[in-house]
Amino acid sequence: MGALTQDAHARAAAVQGSLGELRARALDAPPPIPFASALRGPHLQVIAEVKRASPSKGLIAPGLDAAAQAAAYVAGGAAAISVLTEPSRFGGTLADLDAVARAVAVPAIRKDFLVHPVQLWEARAAGASAALLIVRALSPQELRTMIDAAAEAGLSTLVEIRDLGELDRALAVNATVIGVNNRNLETLVIDPATAPGLIPCIPAHCIAVAESGMRTVADVGPAAEAGADAILVGSAISAAADPADQVRALAGVSRRLSPRQAADARDRIAG
Numbered sequence: 001m002g003a004l005t006q007d008a009h010a011r012a013a014a015v016q017g018s019l020g021e022l023r024a025r026a027l028d029a030p031p032p033i034p035f036a037s038a039l040r041g042p043h044l045q046v047i048a049e050v051k052r053a054s055p056s057k058g059l060i061a062p063g064l065d066a067a068a069q070a071a072a073y074v075a076g077g078a079a080a081i082s083v084l085t086e087p088s089r090f091g092g093t094l095a096d097l098d099a100v101a102r103a104v105a106v107p108a109i110r111k112d113f114l115v116h117p118v119q120l121w122e123a124r125a126a127g128a129s130a131a132l133l134i135v136r137a138l139s140p141q142e143l144r145t146m147i148d149a150a151a152e153a154g155l156s157t158l159v160e161i162r163d164l165g166e167l168d169r170a171l172a173v174n175a176t177v178i179g180v181n182n183r184n185l186e187t188l189v190i191d192p193a194t195a196p197g198l199i200p201c202i203p204a205h206c207i208a209v210a211e212s213g214m215r216t217v218a219d220v221g222p223a224a225e226a227g228a229d230a231i232l233v234g235s236a237i238s239a240a241a242d243p244a245d246q247v248r249a250l251a252g253v254s255r256r257l258s259p260r261q262a263a264d265a266r267d268r269i270a271g
Ligand SMILES: O=P(O)(O)OC[C@@H](O)[C@@H](O)c1c[nH]c2ccccc12
Pocket: 049, 051, 111, 112, 113, 134, 160, 181, 211, 212, 213, 214, 232, 233, 234, 235, 236
């Protein structure tokens, strides 16, 4: 992940001079669509991702039409669309984000290794309603700066964690939508037990999202059982012959309706 964040710093530096213009474009963009409220419901909500490629899988769907793909996801019931904008490993572009935000009436999320506020203004200028912040990729000071900058830009955040220490850092900056990544971004290895293990520790007032490595309804079961409000799915649906149908199947899973009991869950992990 070091290389990806270094790269992100270089990309941020390259657009630094355009901050004024980006802020002006952000103010002209259609207003952001509420993100957190889109992710609560009796069924598991699906954040469907537009993903052309990845470091672990290589090319997934290099030729996909981002806007058409997002429209198909929404037809299948997706509550929000995640759009990779990282160019070197994920084949993403800000143009994809812009196209998706124009094509659908659900929140679009900028998915990238965001390290600098100017990238949040880029996201809002491209029509995003939310942005991903990866706790592991940011110092505590940077995380605070990015949370504040996102709020100033009018963006909601999806704050990504992988362990209890990172959950505490997310809660310390009042994150409300918290994603638990099953994939270790350093080794790229998926551990499907990560999200189901940590989600019960996420306080009930937050939205809990299980991320990565889920392809089938059976794969989603443990996250739903753990009390996830939403799942984030990319590879499986980006390459699907019928993406609407696949999202529809995943979106049909009932979530556990009892509130998460964060204090108890922590005790179980600690003890
Ligand atoms: O393609 P998958 O295994 O369904 O995963 C989607 C999403 O969780 C993944 O793309 C992701 C989660 N966190 C990230 C951070 C950066 C880049 C990508 C990601």
